[in-house]
Amino acid sequence: MGLTSGSTGIKAVDMGLVVKKQTEDDKVIALAGNPNVGKSTVFNALTGMNQHTGNWPGKTVTNAQGYCTYNDRHFVMVDIPGCYSLMAHSAEEEVARDFVCFGNPDAVVVVCDATCLERNMNLVLQTVEITPNVVVCVNLMDEAERKGIRLDLDQVAQRLGVPVIPAAARSGKGLDELMQAVCDRLDEEEKGETIQIRYIRPIEDAIATLQPAVETVCGETVNARWLALKLLDYDASLIHALNESLGFDVTGDALVQEKLEEAKQIMQSRGISLEELRDKIVSCIVLTAEDICNDVVHHERTKREIRDRKIDRILTSKWTGFPIMLLLLGIIFWLTITGANYPSQLLSDGLFWIQDRLMDLFVMMGAPVWLRSMLVEGVYRVLAWVVSVMLPPMAIFFPLFTLLEDLGYLPRVAFNLDKYFKKARACGKQALTMCMGFGCNAAGIVGCRIIDSPRERLIAMITNNFVPCNGRYPTLIAIITMFFIGTAGMGASFLSTLILTGVIVLGIVMTFLVSRLLSATILKGVPSSFTLELPPYRRPQIGKVIVRSIFDRTLFVLGRAAAVAAPAGLIIWVMANVFVGDASLLAHCAAFLDPFAQLIGLDGVILLAFILGFPANEIVVPIIIMAYMATGSLTDMSDLTQLHTLLVNNGWTWLTAVCTMLFSLMHWPCSTTCMTIKKETQSLKWTLISFAVPTGIGIIVCFLVASAARLFGLV
Structure with a gap:
């Protein structure tokens, strides 16, 4: 976005962060504040698209820098991580504290929430204690006015000894005054006396x-x-x-x-x-x-505040909160499932049209048959398959998810699930990372940064795979439709969503159980406390929601998936087209895996498809079709009746379908998620554990279900 790491400019290194100045006279301004005070809104409004992002060196915490010009003066704005205190308990708070303390910013703007000023004052006081070059921006003044809150900010400024500026960053109000106050503070040769905290x-x-x-x-x-x-x-x-x-x-x-x-x-x-x-x-x-x-x-209670409290009584009630949560979850899945079909088909048609043109090009060039088959039907086809199946659901799910986030509903989900995560000796914030995992587990892993405790962060990462990402939806939905409800138009779509929601609830239950198991074994510890804010309900900014969800989540995840899908296509093509005796390597491997796979209710082809589907879950079913039909490349079979016949002819029963669904729900994370875990933890050990835990549990669950069905003569 905007300037990149390759942009030219003058670099000043502060606490390991490269602050990119455009001129030597640029002033570095740190933007600090509690989470959910609109700090990023202030940053975006001041810098526009003249921004670039990255990671703090040695940390998995992102930083954002941007350039702002006011009255012919140039500023580098550094958006430091949101925190409640400079007494660091997390990587985010460490980064914020270190930059304020030792990063030598020319000034610090502390953004506060006008609707809860007293709680925000903790960070203001700690910042003023370090440096007098502080300007307080009291944001969300429009929210405060709607809530009937009036503030005497002149009195606050007098007591603090630093400028205090009211603002409503979403509408741009107060930002000129804020930058003027920053300029005035920088120009003061002698700062007035600031408040000094008196200790006992x-x-x-x-x-x-x-x-x-x-x-x-x-x-x-x-x-x-x-x-x-x-x-x-x-x-x-x-x-x-x-x-x-x-x-x-x-x-x-x-x-x-x-x-x-x-x-x-x-x-x-x-x-x-x-x-x-x-x-x-x-x-x-x-x-x-x-x-x-x-x-x-x-403070005077307003109609809006009374309305918000009434809504909260419904959304956070133990009687109505969970049914509403499941209903919204089901609606999002239904919209994702039904809405993705048409664009996915269009994208697939377009990408496979390009495949045909590539094949024609190779023929014109006189390339050998094996080379064009390997590159086009192998590498390109798998890549095209992953993109066409993965992109549309993510492009629908992530905006819907971000919409609920912008609306203010997701903190209510965390509130509802908090006590259950506490019983599992985990962190209530894990509810938010789990929700992100429904779109993509890799995005859920990145979201674990919001969890302060390293122990609880690891628990959230290891268990995130128990909620299915959009790459597993096609497999689950196809099996549900073929073996349990048939194809009955809109009725089938509704029933499919209902059963899929039940499968996902099972995944959530497994998340709680495994979190408790990890807390009692390799990750022992006492659950930490955290401040959970229930922000006011806000009208979502649809345009920003779409842009943020597509660029920050969808394209990020798709890029990582595409990076591993291409080499996977090469491996799959080689296994399907290299023969040893009368059978391909694919058939030999499936036969080798078959005895073990039968124990857990699968067969060798299914288990091999999950293994080869490690780069992306979207290609599991196409690999199964390819292996059963003995074709040399991935094959699509959009007619579910025809696919059902193929599966039954190759030995599938209702038990095979159930065990395949369970194993799809509980098996190793995809390569994109594993790469993300490795990057976030900086540890091969925890990456392997994150791989082994769901895999082991998936094998055990499938074995128990298959054994019970055979024991009672149900198959």
């Missing part, structure tokens, strides 16, 4: 003891009072980042060590242990935030 007396005495030593060692490179407090409240990641920034180990200085021990003794002699210190610090910050917001927030 023992902590203040300890800070006073340590602060002079810190000033002696560090000079003016960092706020000595703040650093003294952070040395007392020891945070290993912060001290590591500090030492990297300073170029030496501040804790290794003899004077600092001596005064640090003296300061600790002062606190302990007053009854404050090091374990209690952070709670005391947080309490003082919260009390200061309350004092600042005292008598400046005036």
Whole structure:
């Protein structure tokens, strides 16, 4: 989007992040704020499409930078990750803290939510404690007005000692005033006195003891009072980042060590242990935030707020919340299933028309038959198949999913499922990553970044594969239609969606069970707490929803899938066309796998199709057809009656259909998801575990179902 990593420009390196300046005079402005305060909206409004994105070095946390010009002055805006505090508990909070503390931004704009100013003040106070170059942007003033909230922001500014600017970024109001305030703050030679958080007396005495030593060692490179407090409240990641920034180990200085021990003794002699210190610090910050917001927030309940609360009572009720959730899920699946058929067929026709032209081109060039068959019927056909089957459902599902996100419904889903994830000793935010997995498991894995605890993040990644992605829908729907409901027009579509929803509920149940199993074994631990905001219901911005979902999710996932589909096409073609004796390599491999596959209710062809379908689940059924018909390339069979006959003639029963559906629901993640897990965890070990856990459980479940059916003579 906009400028890319290849763009020209002057680079300034701050805390490992390459801040790309267009001129030496550009000022770097950090945009900070809690999640869901409209920080990204402010960023997008200020920078337009003049942006580029990437990852923070060594982190899986994305950064966004953009360029803004105001009154002939140029700014580099850095959208740092949303966080509630600079006392880091996650990779996102570490990145935000380190950039504010050591990234040397010329100013920090802290974006707040006008509808809950007091809660946002925690981050403002911690930022002002580090640097005086702060401007507070109180966003969502239009939301506050609709909720009957009036704010005396002049009083807030006076108490903080920094500019406080009202804004409504969605409509562009207040942004000129914000940039003018930033310019004024940068131009001030002497900053006025900013608020100083007053801690309880023992902590203040300890800070006073340590602060002079810190000033002696560090000079003016960092706020000595703040650093003294952070040395007392020891945070290993912060001290590591500090030492990297300073170029030496501040804790290794003899004077600092001596005064640090003296300061600790002062606190302990007053009854404050090091374990209690952070709670005391947080309490003082919260009390200061309350004092600042005292008598400046005036709230009158509005019709809209009363309406929102009534809607919440329905959507979050234990009696109505879950039925509505399942109904919406079913509607999304039905729209995805039925809506994808026509564009998928059009895309398929177009891509396979290109295949015919490519074949004609190779014939004109006099290429050998084996070469054109391998490249066109092998590599290109598999790639075209994946794109034509994968793109339309994603292009429908992701906008619908993003629509619910923009509307404000998804946090209600997380609220409903939170207590069940807590019982599984996992994080309630896993509900959101699980929902993303319905579109694509790789996107769900990336979404796990929102989970702070590394243990709970791993649980979410390992179990995300238990909800089927859109690549598995065609297989599930075809089997449901052929073996359980027949083809009955619209009735078949409705019943198919109903049974598919039941299969997905089974996947959700397995997610809870496996999360609990992991929490009791290889990922033991206590579930963490987190702040779950229920944002106001908002009218979705349809255009932005479509653009964001297509570019940020659909094309990202499709690109990774295409990268592995092409080489997979080559492997499949070789196995189908290279013969040993009277049978192809494909047939030999299927015969080798058949005894084990029969144990779990499948056959060798089905199991081999799942293995060869590792690059993309969309090609599993075409591989099954190709193997049964002994053709040399993937073959489509859109007539389900004809396909049903083919499967039955090759030994399929209702049990084979059930076990194939169960194995499709519970088997290894596709290659795109595995690549994403490896990138997110930076660990081959956890990638292999994420591969092995669903596979092992899928084999066990299929074996138990097949054994029970045979034991009771049902087949």
